[in-house]
Amino acid sequence: MKISIDPDLCTGCEDCTEACPALFKLGPDWIAEPVVDVVPPELEAEAVKTAAICQFEAIEIQE
Numbered sequence: 001m002k003i004s005i006d007p008d009l010c011t012g013c014e015d016c017t018e019a020c021p022a023l024f025k026l027g028p029d030w031i032a033e034p035v036v037d038v039v040p041p042e043l044e045a046e047a048v049k050t051a052a053i054c055q056f057e058a059i060e061i062q063e
């Protein structure tokens with residue numbers, strides 16, 4: 001599983017980084033970015049849950 005974030009949709013609201021700092025961080029341009037290249041199996045459910053809280057639908061999960 002991988003996480004991608006659409007920089008055109010992300011507003012840097014920090015909802016994802018606060019909900020799951022193990023997987024999401026803010027980049028220098030205040031756009032969220034994934035912490036890891038591949039989501040560890042034990043964090044996959046958390047990744048899906050956190051993607052769903054992005055009110056701007058900027059987070060995409062690739063299986």
Ligand code: SF4
Nearest residue numbers: 010011013014016054
């Ligand atoms: S919750 Fe969505 S809009 Fe907010 S920082 Fe994360 S990816 Fe960006």
